[in-house]
Amino acid sequence: MSKEKGYDFAAIEKKWQNYWDENKTFQAVMDHSKPKYYPLVEFPYPSGQGLHVGHPRSYTALDIVARKRRLEGYNVLYTMGWDAFGLPTENFAIKNHIHPEIVTKDNVAHFKAQLKSLGLSFDWDREINTTDPSYYKWTQWIFIQLFKKGLAYKAKMNVNWCTSCKCVLANEEVVNGVCERCGGEVVHKEKSQWMLKITEYAQRLIDDLSLVDYFDRIKATQINWIGRSTGAEVTFQTTLGDPLTVYTTRPDTLFGATYMVISPEHPLIEKWADSIQNMDEVRAYQAEAAKKSDFERTEVNKDKTGVKLDGVKGINPVNDREIPIFISDYVLVSYGTGAIMAVPAHDTRDYDFAKVFRLPIIEVVKGGDIEKEAFTDCETGIMVNSGFLDGLSVEEAKVKIEDWLEETKKGVRKVNYKLRDWVFARQRYWGEPIPIVQCEHCGYVPIPESELPLRLPEVESYEPTEDGQSPLANIESFVNTTCPKCGAPAKRETDTMPQWAGSSWYFLRYCDPHNDKELASKEALDYWMPVDWYNGGMEHTTLHLLYSRFWHKFLYDIGVVSCPEPYAKRTSHGMILGEDHVKMSKSRGNVVNPDQIVAEYGADTMRLYEMFMGDFQLSAPWNPRAVSGCKRFLDKVWNLQEKVVDGDSYRKELETPFHQTIKKVTEDIEALKFNTAIAAMMSLMNQIAAVGSINRAEYRDLLILLNPFVPHITEEIFERQGFMGPITSCSWVSYDEEKCKENTVEIAVQVNGKIKAKMTIPSDMESADVIAAAKRDEKVASEIEGKTVVKEIYVKGKLVNLVVK
């Protein structure tokens, strides 16, 4: 039931949405006579809940950009699709005994209807769906190329295992020690997994950020995640004869190493098992560490624990001193060499450990108070107790010791990254099958490309198995095959790819979505790529955004694409919060349904409000009452139809406001400042209302200016007024810089920085004249009377300040 009056938005919006569909208004066709523009928004996961009000914030923003660009004469590619593989669909399918394909189809239909109701200018002929075999054929194809280049490999390793999804997770998917998706407990498990060697691209993923225009915070987050550090690998001999290599960023403190620590999973422990006298204690500690969840293991301020290995010692290469070796879970097996030299005087963790185990603490950098705490400063300290390093600064010492290590072959300079290789397999049904066969004779063999796509088989049950295998493992007709190389009986890989696979290259498919010969034609890729402007959520910065940059770089290396980076520009929108200023969630009951807003106020109001509610980059709470303010504005625009007078140019009193507003809107859209662009148009509307009428030229331009924001109402009025339309085939309005200037300005007059008067002057008045006029002002004159003016300042068009004594 609508309580709002005003124009009939429901009929108008339906009418124009049909018009755009029937006329394929937004169809993107390659046209070398026009400059191309490729704005991109993250395609959604079509969940059962339907569209969230957060989705349209991003979609509308780039829709505004896309519509403006078209009016400016660009050939625009703006598209939508579905990132439809994933666990929620699978879980829903299991629970309700419906095939995931059908669940996906229903969800997509619902999402699509919701998006269409918003009047977004997508080219729906290019719609893609990652679960479509004609799409995942190419996801599999890329995997095979990665395999051929040695970037996809299978390895037995310690992985994150979600106990609830019964599935492995990538490092990026473990959040606060629990599963990002379901919140289930994550434990470590030794498993043989397909991995992608993203680490091989770590340096380029950092370096090439200089080629792109991303928000600084996005770059910073990615650099931080990749986590580059420089230092040295140093090899310690041990009393059992096996060398033990450690990684350190502080080789300068080598003389201060008083013990060593290796991770509980370190392979040397097994090798040394017979020589270690307290092996029972060691095994007990290992078992304890393995049992701990990620959450427990990374708990902050946890007391240091460990076990000393009896029967083996390390030998410090710099002074041949024998030092004890411990195992402790504060050393991670997956970073560096899984072993460290401990310098308690200059590392807070080693310091804590040394205190617990009463180990010697030797100061080698002077400047702190190691009785109280570790001294970790690298800027000010001077080397002491360090033989040939004594007296040097930390920086000098680093260079000297690294040279020494390399000369004596006791160590090498080394760069390390926190980034890990990408665990690229999931033990679930609803994902892309990995197109690999395991043959007893030939090992892992990719299936021939002519057999792609390797389709998901029909199964009875999608339930993951208790033993950690994919449901596909139970389908004998799928598993049993022959080796593509030697023809012998062989078995298919039964794990599927993670959710992030399909989204790692989808922007390429949009360029040529129906191609069945290649993932996209070279011509289409060369024409449309790179994406000119990509907007999406901050939460994807270390997931999708990093993964897709990696895939794109790989495709660049093998000659599929011609640009080294996929996205020229990346921005992020803030979250839309509930009315109570916290994240919308079902349990809080603060979720706003976009359908309801569209039904009650119309898509144009919905679009306008989401763009007006605040700074696009920051989170903003939903205010149901403020929505009606946007509707009121549109009603005023509509009602202007009764106040139209003749006229083929701006009337004098509206000329400057029009030019100023056009300039502001034109610039603000580019700067993501939709809120102030809308404020400027509301302001212009108020000035028109004050005049009491609008002439045809003014109305026409106002409608074009508003069109990218509110496309339906503006097209309707345009048509009713008999302007040459539709607006989608018009040109963007232009402004004249000269005409943005006011003839007269009001300036403030200050005395000693305090405002005493205001005066209106011609904007081109000379400085001396302005100051003279200011002094003549009655109020000002009385303020300065009997005092000396020591300084006179005139800021053109702003203010006069007289400094008096």
Add this chain to the structure above:
RNA sequence: GCGGGUAUGGCGGAAUUGGCAGACGCGCCAGACUUAGGAUCUGGUGUUCUUAACGUGCAGGUUCAAGUCCUGUUACCCGCACCA
């Protein structure tokens, strides 16, 4: 602990290079038109002891002039977190 962000009226938020703090919208107050108003229109609306003073988380500083620059500090939000 590390990295990033935010702080301005009753509310959402504006404010190039430092230059009239509070644009625009919501809400609120008053009036008009009305049988009616949760519609529409008009005017008003930072605070106070209103010839003026005080006001952008807090404390200092620089400057003729600071929301904006500098130093220190607090609170909240987001990401990472025993990465040697």
